[in-house]
Amino acid sequence: xxxxxxxxxxxxxxxxxxxxxxxxxxxxxxxxxxxxxxxxxxxxxxxxxxxxxxxxxxxxxxxxxxxxxxxxxxxxxxxxxxxxxxxxxxxxxxxxxxxxxxxxxxxxxxxxxxxxxxxxxxxxxxxxxxxxxxxxxxxxxxxxxxxxxxxxxxxxxxxxxxxxxxxxxxxxxxxxxxxxxxxxxxxxxxxxxxxxxxxxxxxxxxxxxxxxxxxxxxxxxxxxxxxxxxxxxxxxxx
Amino acid sequence: xxxxxxxxxxxxxxxxxxxxxxxxxxxxxxxxxxxxxxxxxxxxxxxxxxxxxxxxxxxxxxxxxxxxxxxxxxxxxxxxxxxxxxxxxxxxxxxxxxxxxxxxxxxxxxxxxxxxxxxxxxxxxxxxxxxxxxxxxxxxxxxxxxxxxxxxxxxxxxxxxxxxxxxxxxxxxxxxxxxxxxxxxxxxxxxxxxxxxxxxxxxxxxxxxxxxxxxxxxxxxxxxxxxxxxxxxxxxxx
DNA sequence: GGCAGTAATCGTCACCTTGACGTTACCGCT
DNA sequence: AGCGGTAACGTCAAGGTGACGATTACTGCC
Numbered sequence: 001x002x003x004x005x006x007x008x009x010x011x012x013x014x015x016x017x018x019x020x021x022x023x024x025x026x027x028x029x030x031x032x033x034x035x036x037x038x039x040x041x042x043x044x045x046x047x048x049x050x051x052x053x054x055x056x057x058x059x060x061x062x063x064x065x066x067x068x069x070x071x072x073x074x075x076x077x078x079x080x081x082x083x084x085x086x087x088x089x090x091x092x093x094x095x096x097x098x099x100x101x102x103x104x105x106x107x108x109x110x111x112x113x114x115x116x117x118x119x120x121x122x123x124x125x126x127x128x129x130x131x132x133x134x135x136x137x138x139x140x141x142x143x144x145x146x147x148x149x150x151x152x153x154x155x156x157x158x159x160x161x162x163x164x165x166x167x168x169x170x171x172x173x174x175x176x177x178x179x180x181x182x183x184x185x186x187x188x189x190x191x192x193x194x195x196x197x198x199x200x201x202x203x204x205x206x207x208x209x210x211x212x213x214x215x216x217x218x219x220x221x222x223x224x225x226x227x228x229x230x231x232x233x234x235x236x237x238x
Numbered sequence: 239x240x241x242x243x244x245x246x247x248x249x250x251x252x253x254x255x256x257x258x259x260x261x262x263x264x265x266x267x268x269x270x271x272x273x274x275x276x277x278x279x280x281x282x283x284x285x286x287x288x289x290x291x292x293x294x295x296x297x298x299x300x301x302x303x304x305x306x307x308x309x310x311x312x313x314x315x316x317x318x319x320x321x322x323x324x325x326x327x328x329x330x331x332x333x334x335x336x337x338x339x340x341x342x343x344x345x346x347x348x349x350x351x352x353x354x355x356x357x358x359x360x361x362x363x364x365x366x367x368x369x370x371x372x373x374x375x376x377x378x379x380x381x382x383x384x385x386x387x388x389x390x391x392x393x394x395x396x397x398x399x400x401x402x403x404x405x406x407x408x409x410x411x412x413x414x415x416x417x418x419x420x421x422x423x424x425x426x427x428x429x430x431x432x433x434x435x436x437x438x439x440x441x442x443x444x445x446x447x448x449x450x451x452x453x454x455x456x457x458x459x460x461x462x463x464x465x466x467x468x469x470x471x472x473x474x475x476x
Numbered sequence: 477g478g479c480a481g482t483a484a485t486c487g488t489c490a491c492c493t494t495g496a497c498g499t500t501a502c503c504g505c506t
Numbered sequence: 507a508g509c510g511g512t513a514a515c516g517t518c519a520a521g522g523t524g525a526c527g528a529t530t531a532c533t534g535c536c
Contacts, residue, residue: 014295018256021329021340057252060338063330089327089342091259091302100298102259102340104327156394171513189495191514207502213512214502229470229493409484427524429485445532451483452531467522479536486529492522499516505509 019091019102023067024055024139026087026146027075027108029126030163030179035150036126037143038075039135043122046097047136053143054124055103068106075124082110083162087146095138105142107149109162154180156230158200161221167204169216170194181233193231199224257329257340261305262293262377264325264384265313265346267364268401268417273388274364275381276313277373281360284335285374291381292362293341306344313362320348321400325384333376343380345387347400392418394468396438399459405442407454408432419471431469437462 027038039051054075058067064086072080087105095101129147133140153159154177161168163176174190177183194200199222207215265276277289292313296305302324310318325343333339367385371378391397392415399406401414412428415421432438439457447453 014258017258017295017298019259019296019340020252020255021257021259057255058257058329060255061331064327086326088324089302089340091296091342093299093301102257102327104329169513186495186497187512188497188514188516193494195514209503211512212504212510214514216513228472230468232467234466407484424524424526425483426485426487426526431523433485447532449483450481450533452485453533454484470523477536480534482531482533484530484532486527488527489525491524494519494521496519497517499514501512501514503510503512505511506507 017100019100021058022055022101022103023058023064023071023106024053024103024142025068025071025075025106025108026053026143027072027110028129028146028150028163029110029112030176031112031126031128033175033179034128034130035147035179035182036128037132037146038124039127039132041123041125042136050134050136051127051132052136053105053139064104064106068104068108072108076110076113080108080110081162081166082108083159084108087142087149090138090142092138103137103142105146107146109150109159111163111165151180151233155232156227158197158221158224158227161200164221167218167220169208169218170201171216173201173219177231183233197224197227198222200227255338257338259296259302260293260339260341261296261302261309261344262291262341262380263306263309263313263344263346264291264381265310265348266367266384266388266401267348267350268414269350269364269366271413271417272366272368273385273417273420275367275370275384276362277365277370279361279363280374288372288374289365289370290374291343291377302342302344306342306346310344310346314348314351318346318348319400319404320346321397322346325380325387328376328380330376341375341380343384345384347388347397349401349403389418389471393470394465396435396459396462396465399438402459405456405458407446407456408439409454411439411457415469421471435462435465436460438465 029036038054040054042048042050042052054071056067056071058064062070068084072084085107087107089102089104091102093100129143132143135143160173160176160180164172170191171187173194174185174187177190178185201219202222204218204220206218208218209215267274276292278292280286280288280290292309294305294309296302306322310322323345325345327340327342329340331338367381370381373381398411398414398418402410408429409425411432412423412425415428416423437460440460442456442458444456445453446456
């Protein structure tokens with residue numbers, strides 16, 4: 001197949017230097033009080049047998065966000081309730097031994113789901129991010145940047161609720177923060193902060209009975225997207 | 239030129255759907271108390287005569303950051319003192335009529351320079367961001383995202399100093415914030431904030447004489463990269 | 477030199493947020 | 507009913523910030 005018909009007006013250096021473009025997903029969730037990333041075991045070369053981010057190539061009529069959404073649906077089986085945003089592009093000249101591949105990382109934050117089904121005969125599994133090292137390609141770096149993006153965004157957005165099911169308690173939400181930041185947060189101060197922030201949480205006036213202790217209230221996520229003022233990871237040395 | 243030799247192990251859908259990859263620069267500076275972006279007048283189709291972001295294709299052995307740095311040097315003539323970071327990837331199927339082109343936006347924050355020289359016979363000029371509309375391709379959107387990134391980063395980083403020359407006064411720095419945020423800031427509170435933040439500003443103990451009023455002190459930027467606690471654009475309705 | 481003008485710098489105060497931590501409310505269990 | 511456990515509410519001091527007054531140190535003019 002020749003491609004010289006394309007890119008009229010561009011010189012040969014462009015036509016001779018084309019890229020395959022893939023989208024790689026950093027799908028994060030909170031499982032067992034730990035931040036976890038969804039990985040797929042590679043069944044073919046290169047990096048056969050290694051764990052890698054799920055991903056795929058961008059289709060002929062697709063935009064990047066389309067590809068990311070399509071792959072996310074393929075992974076979790078349905079239109080997910082969480083959050084999806086672009087991370088960055090990665091295009092090191094030797095990042096893929098098969099040829100010149102540019103990957104666009106996408107970050108997805110999802111509620112904890114059942115164990116994932118195999119995708120295209122490849123094993124998929126959640127891994128705590130602390131143990132997700134030695135991945136294929138440059139996926140270690142992409143995971144690291146995704147995790148750092150998630151950590152930072154919890155500070156000044158309400159995205160933590162994306163890790164929660166449609167209805168959740170304040171404690172559920174606090175455990176998300178504690179898992180993502182790997183810190184402990186005072187439950188009383190946390191409750192004051194999130195319930196006093198306009199539009200973060202909508203009380204449903206229903207209680208969760210059956211557990212030990214005083215039954216907590218259920219909340220739904222509100223319309224607010226940003227936290228003003230933010231909730232800072234490292235306190236300002238007060 | 240055939241490309242079927244590349245991408246062993248990938249199916250034909252990959253080989254038949256390759257992208258040219260370009261880097262587009264959103265170069266921002268503060269001129270005349272306004273945030274301005276560096277644009278180039280296109281001399282060829284498509285969008286002949288329109289203003290566009292400076293950019294170019296990624297070379298065979300280049301990483302994206304290499305391309306961005308190379309183009310920035312070509313634009314401003316020398317290794318610049320400011321800041322350069324990746325914005326995002328843009329790959330809409332019809333964003334370039336010549337073919338499938340993925341652009342990776344890079345954001346550069348520079349001190350105010352002399353009027354730019356023409357680049358490759360194309361006119362280059364600073365435009366206030368408020369007037370930078372109707373650009374070629376999807377560059378309106380890329381500029382908007384770059385400006386928003388810059389606005390957000392001034393809140394919680396010391397990047398505002400990237401808009402300043404090596405030595406600058408507190409008022410210079412405040413005018414950067416005011417230009418980028420399009421707000422007015424109380425000079426006394428601003429001075430207290432930036433001079434009390436450890437590592438933001440290093441006093442040079444030299445004064446600028448010749449102007450009206452009390453001569454201000456000159457500062458250099460310090461090692462700090464983040465602002466803790468941040469300086470928020472919209473006050474928390476105090 | 478003395479004075480007004482101007483801008484940088486320092487100071488003050490009230491308000492808000494937050495960290496630390498005590499107290500009360502409401503459940504299941506025995 | 508008593509108890510343990512968790513949720514929810516209250517209290518207080520410390521620190522940061524907005525609003526704004528006061529002071530300082532220069533230039534330019536008379």
